[in-house]
Amino acid sequence: MLATTALCASAASAADGGAASATGATSAASTASADGLASLTACRVDGVPTEVQCGSIRRPLDPARPTGTQIDIHFVVVRALARNKFPDPVLLLAGGPGQSAVALTGMVLPRLSRLNYRRDLVFVDQRGTGRSAPLVCPDNSDKPLEELVQPGARLRLLDQCRTQLERLPHGDLRFYTTTIAMQDMDAVRAALGVEQWNLVGASYGTRAGLEYQRQFPQRVRRAVIDGVAPPDMVLPVSFSRDVQAALDGVIDACAKETACNARFPALRTEWQGLLKSLPRKVTFTHPVTGRSEDVTLTREALLGMVRPPLYAPATAAALPAALHEAAQGRFDAVAGLAGQLGGGSRATRIAEGMHFSVICAEDAPRITQSTEAPAADFGTLDSDLYSSVCRQWPRGEVPAAFYTLPVSKTPVLLVSGGADPATPPRHATRVAQALGAQAVHVVVPQAGHGVALTLACMRDVVYRFIDAPKDADALRVDTACATRIPRPPAFLPPTPATVSAAASAARESNR
Template identity: 65%
Template sequence: MRDWRGGLLALLTLAGTGSAAAANSPLKPCRIDGIPNELRCGSLQRPLDPARPDGVKIDVHFVVAPAMARNKQPDAVLVLAGGPGQSAIELAPLMLQRLSRLNNRRDLVFIDQRGTGRSARLDCPDDSKLPLTEQLDTAAQLRRLDACRATLEKLPHGDLRFYTTTIAMQDMDAVREHLGVPQWNLEGGSYGTRAALEYLRQFPSKVRRTVIDGIAPPDMVLPASFSTDTQAALDKLIDAHAKTFPGLREDWQKLLASLPRTVSVAHPMTGKPEQFTVDRALLLRAVRAPLYQPALGAALPAAIRAAAQEGRFDGLFGLTSAFAGRKGMKLAMGMHFSVVCAEDAPRLDGATDQPGADYGRFDADMYARVCKTWPRGDVPADFYKVPAAPSPVLVLSGGADPVTPPRHGERVVQALAAGQPARVQHVVVPEAGHGLTGVGCMRDVIFRFIDAKTDTAALPQDAACATRIPRPTAFQPVREGSPQ
């Protein structure tokens, strides 16, 4: 949902038993690029269709980063990836850095959710090396996705109805049994928060603590909320930099009014200039991506001004490429649409989110077109309900987040805290973007929350060290002849 080159993206009734576990692969020493220490890798065979345990099987792969200390705690940390479509194993190098203190006395576990990474991956061909004119053509994007769906459905594991969050969380619990972990500490970001909430709903007694960062609740209706939330983040950024860039809102509206237009931009992979047409949808996607990270967003005002006043678009698309190029950002698009088309798309017509003035319905319309022919799995009615928290939950939101802002966290906190308000804390960092785990001292806050010996000591946590972090100042390019 985040890569302008990709077009659309700017998101078991049978548990494993002891005898089943014995039939699956034991943990073996392994290495992963970006992690210096030896890890343990394994896999667990699971039925594709939970109602047919003797039918098609898939292998769910996982990696364990063993606790460094000998006197380790039994409650491992399960890291749930975002997207939907990210590989938890591919995110492991980054998350191990952020959760290194927890890894001293606790195992960190990374499970590739079914449809991602090494677990029956549902991937579409990478179009990042195509000419920009082909990458950015909406009709061509839809044709590629339709061809991808047809190819995926021919795979042995290609029944796309069986990749819902509900089924995937039953895989996660089967891995817990396989590893002999009595309770998880859940750590989920973005779509991983939806996964964590669903695991918590199905297996409340198997969770000791939960950290959900950038809340994407089950009732979110993702393609509709995109418009509302991105518009709010863009308006906030324009207002924040109004003094440094007077007339920025007028520049933005002038830029929108000038579309469609033909521009020349250096290809992000080859560096060669290419000409293509920028329409409204493409521009809105390009602006959305850097909003995820305020450090990148700080360069947006200058990029918008350069495009509006000088016709130079390299800055806008360069920022988007910088965001999309981060390690672990690639999504398994087949899994992405299998989740969104089953859980969000059927509720689009009833969505109450007010479309953004600029963003309108283009995301909702695009997803509706793809999901019209995408197979849909069954989603239980209770999936959309968030029950009261059975154990402490730390909820994290960035006030400048363009996709999972605090309004979603507030709704989830209200449900989780029903009858037990002391079990839930909502930390909002006003000037942070999407995801707080890497912000300032938040990794220490998370460590103290999970490491606390008692539930009473776990909450509340003092997060003032993060909440006072200011928005990055706007980047101003150095012009020829200006003082250095």
């Protein structure tokens, strides 16, 4: 998932690295076996009921100084179940930027079970995440909300984090770019003795996959990129425009839905009035401590709270009711929805130090060059935040070729959710055109962020795309099921009248 600026819940989403425990893994780099390949050790990973294999390779922090500071890149291999397995594994590229791929193993493994029958699955903690030289900011989730939503609070916390990270042995924040990280990935491939593998990347993992394919095209058999965030996207600028479109879509859908419009006929007017009323004192229930707190709610904080529910249409379906409640001065519903992204799971949390090291190197220098107009409600909120953070953040360098998209020589399946607030289809459409005839773009009109491994229909598409023996067969995979997935109807909480009627009916039935 692409990291958001949901400030009310920023503490709840403040990354702790999301690293799952991997007992039995070597703490230093894996030793080479007699044939020069990496040795693997049986280990356990959170969320996986059986043993897997863990390993690591040692890499220079700065590729230009191969004998300088070294870091360990940790990975997990889930072996294929069948003895006559295929030689091309599946590599998962995590999102964020800043998610730990190893921490996602337990969540993703059931969704890749068909592929795992005859293919190994590989989960690599990209440098800066999980156990691979982690760049983790302190967890501030138990701090008072008033402290977290004050103007400038996020900048102060990130500045403190940057200072702490720079004291680490691996704390030169210039060397966590996607380009360098994909060189690590290829070193893992070589250490595993793999000639080619299949890439599956979601959100930022799509940028990673595109960069890996640019550098090592001969090593990619097939690629699935879900929620495409290309290298030329300028994430902080696109964030605001794309989340605005998703929010407008929710409000428009309510207006077109008879029951929702009847309950909330003035939803857009209420939303605009709510924004204009800020800042003001409101009462929240703290999502971590459970204590009731009085908070000075700012426009930026409210916009940050509204963003996370938009990632999943089933959660966004509750936004009309939550926004109506907020317009009446009751904010617990919208605050509760803001905390639902990832369910608070460690596996989905972001290593913020890695996140900003990537964005400050690859996107921030291009913010001022963007020609995208500010969003109506979100304005330049995201680009302003990242510009401020990146003024102080050490900035790595990426080659000019990083921003290019060479024509693909192997099949690429691009997947987009039509209601995605972070990586909607407009980005994948441009990428598919650049990749050429070997690219297929599938849009699931009513889906949100993360489609390929979330929806059962699309998991089958991904399996058949990767499993097809011939490239031509992969490119002809049937994706028609994607268009038939409906938008969830708006959630309408019971009214006092319906509660009373239900109670009366219950009493009658018990007589």
